Amino acid sequence: MKIEVLYPEVCCLYGDKSNADYLKKCLPECEMVYTSLTDEPRFAFEPVDLIYLCSMSERSQELVLERLKNYKNVLRLLIDEQKCVILAVGNAMELFGQYIQKEDGEKIEALGITDTYAVRQKPDRFNSLGILSMGDMTLVGYTTRFSHSYGLSKEDALFKVVRGSGINPDTDLEGVRKGRFFATYTVGPLLISNPDFTRFILDEMGAPEATVAFEKEAREAYEKRLAGIRAAKELLQ
Amino acid sequence: MKLFFATLFAKLAYIALRILGRNASHFPGAVALKLCPDFLGRVAKCPMTICVTGTNGKTTVTNMVADFLEQRGKKVGSNRLDSNITEGVACTYVLSVGLFGRPKVDAMVLEVDERASRLILPYIKPDYLVCTNLFRDSIMRNAHPDYIFEVLETYIPDGVFMVLNADDPLSSRLKSGNERMYFSVGRQPSDVEECINRVADNTICPECQTTMKYDYLHYHHLGHYRCPACGYTAPEAAYTALDADVAEGTLVVEHEGEKKTYPLINDALYNIYNEIALIALASKLGYDEDTIISTLKNIGITETRFRELRAGDIDVICCLSKGCNSVACSRNFDNVRMHPGKKAVYLALDDTSYMKNTVEYTGWIWDVDYEFLNDPDIKQIVVTCPRCRDHRLRLLMAGVDPEKIFLAEDELEAADLIDPEGIDKVYLLYDNTLYDRSVKIADRIVRNLTERGRK
Numbered sequence: 305m306k307i308e309v310l311y312p313e314v315c316c317l318y319g320d321k322s323n324a325d326y327l328k329k330c331l332p333e334c335e336m337v338y339t340s341l342t343d344e345p346r347f348a349f350e351p352v353d354l355i356y357l358c359s360m361s362e363r364s365q366e367l368v369l370e371r372l373k374n375y376k377n378v379l380r381l382l383i384d385e386q387k388c389v390i391l392a393v394g395n396a397m398e399l400f401g402q403y404i405q406k407e408d409g410e411k412i413e414a415l416g417i418t419d420t421y422a423v424r425q426k427p428d429r430f431n432s433l434g435i436l437s438m439g440d441m442t443l444v445g446y447t448t449r450f451s452h453s454y455g456l457s458k459e460d461a462l463f464k465v466v467r468g469s470g471i472n473p474d475t476d477l478e479g480v481r482k483g484r485f486f487a488t489y490t491v492g493p494l495l496i497s498n499p500d501f502t503r504f505i506l507d508e509m510g511a512p513e514a515t516v517a518f519e520k521e522a523r524e525a526y527e528k529r530l531a532g533i534r535a536a537k538e539l540l541q
Numbered sequence: 542m543k544l545f546f547a548t549l550f551a552k553l554a555y556i557a558l559r560i561l562g563r564n565a566s567h568f569p570g571a572v573a574l575k576l577c578p579d580f581l582g583r584v585a586k587c588p589m590t591i592c593v594t595g596t597n598g599k600t601t602v603t604n605m606v607a608d609f610l611e612q613r614g615k616k617v618g619s620n621r622l623d624s625n626i627t628e629g630v631a632c633t634y635v636l637s638v639g640l641f642g643r644p645k646v647d648a649m650v651l652e653v654d655e656r657a658s659r660l661i662l663p664y665i666k667p668d669y670l671v672c673t674n675l676f677r678d679s680i681m682r683n684a685h686p687d688y689i690f691e692v693l694e695t696y697i698p699d700g701v702f703m704v705l706n707a708d709d710p711l712s713s714r715l716k717s718g719n720e721r722m723y724f725s726v727g728r729q730p731s732d733v734e735e736c737i738n739r740v741a742d743n744t745i746c747p748e749c750q751t752t753m754k755y756d757y758l759h760y761h762h763l764g765h766y767r768c769p770a771c772g773y774t775a776p777e778a779a780y781t782a783l784d785a786d787v788a789e790g791t792l793v794v795e796h797e798g799e800k801k802t803y804p805l806i807n808d809a810l811y812n813i814y815n816e817i818a819l820i821a822l823a824s825k826l827g828y829d830e831d832t833i834i835s836t837l838k839n840i841g842i843t844e845t846r847f848r849e850l851r852a853g854d855i856d857v858i859c860c861l862s863k864g865c866n867s868v869a870c871s872r873n874f875d876n877v878r879m880h881p882g883k884k885a886v887y888l889a890l891d892d893t894s895y896m897k898n899t900v901e902y903t904g905w906i907w908d909v910d911y912e913f914l915n916d917p918d919i920k921q922i923v924v925t926c927p928r929c930r931d932h933r934l935r936l937l938m939a940g941v942d943p944e945k946i947f948l949a950e951d952e953l954e955a956a957d958l959i960d961p962e963g964i965d966k967v968y969l970l971y972d973n974t975l976y977d978r979s980v981k982i983a984d985r986i987v988r989n990l991t992e993r994g995r996k
Binding site: 316317318329426427431446491518521536539 | 686933
């Protein structure tokens, strides 16, 4: 098994890094590859099992897009042919859409792999807790961002919002799914906070035998948080 | 007249709150701003205005600068009570000016929240601005360091003299057109060349985006950096803290090639940064080295941030460890690890201001170096508050032996879990929203340990 974490020197905000660490704990034999902005991504020349991309600053989004545009066709192929799992969290999701509209109206062309587009609203920050569902699974999450996304169809949505907000305040759809490509505005310890979703990702990676690390303790923390968010008077922070 | 009435009613509000025994560091400022929205721009400028901002250390530096000037006989207005947003700053002005807005103090020393700086700095136009550093902070409020840099860069007025941290690749670039002076900390025995922290925010070259190299790295992204591709490097510091001698209580400082010995206020590396920032500023204000040295002997760290107690043979060290601020917590964890002795650690890190209506976001704990607590000399770790299960999970991920981890949601119950067997020190690390409770927790720990010691 091989996991490639892209551009960790800039894609490292909000505790997102913990998801890769957690997968490593679940898959101790797995090779972790950390690709910097000056390196050629491993996925461009050899098979990897999962590509992981975390949240970044808006300035870094432009830097990362500049790098990834050189591999746009490879990424499209990997997604269309479901060659590997891709997990993009926070505003990394926006890189795969059509464009990102800046505060001044300028549009930055994105990878164009998904139908969504993002609109920044800086300095207005959007912070919200959420309860999300995927099939029978209930997830807890948190989003923090300067932008909202639009153009998501029901068929392409990764999650349905149970409490909280979707990819924009007027929708109950959250995240994008395209085969084994999973993107969500949820930031932080997405996998650690949601043992069932970790199980799902491990299965998607082709590792059904892998155990969810510290599952008992993770589940206790999850249950407490889920009850807390269900009871919370406020979700926006 | 608007300024007169705003000042009058704000002063009355202050007196009323004080009579009622309530905290008066915010509301009087809100009254002044309500009655006179441009209050901060209208009050007359003090003979000297110093602002201190930055992610970590700004409260400590503000207090030290205010103490320093008072020791030198100046009458100082300062928001020491910790309200560093617009209302807090306005409140400080209310108390420092007469009814017609004329200053009654020689100097204003103001801690300014980075994000609130846009509503403060353009109006009060400080003479000097110290920026301690820029790290990631509460993600809800501060988003990320790039954003805070943009805010400060936009709203710090031209002409303000900047006192900046040479070791920080981000904040050292603030207001490049303004006159400036840098401080730094030189090579330390604990330094590394590669980052060992979970997060380092500003490690790519701002000119060419190559990952920078460090001749020495103190922590996270603070150190002596250079870009191997384009040669971009840390600016030269006017004052550099070199060797800290804890036993002697001294700090060697280099200035223009000469070394001089200053009193050491506190040996934590982050407090050495705070002290060297003060030394640099004081010299800029015209104080000579001997005056600075003699004044520093009478300056300490505020008690709400750091206290040392004793329970029989055991030291109980209480230290503010700001929740939601991963770097501040990592610094404290590193300090706990570095100090000699067998230790128990008590963690009360939840931001309790969230508890009433919502659930605190805990993503920040995954940016904290809990790995520093995975140390053979740390015998026990007690985690408390509603998110104690998340902290336990984080400790397990850091490789801490599950047998060492104890958990209780109630803070006082958790205090009873401290086992004195074989330990020399207890570290009580608490969020700033838990200061009052930390006093009770510390009392309980001291009482328990003293009673058990007697038995």
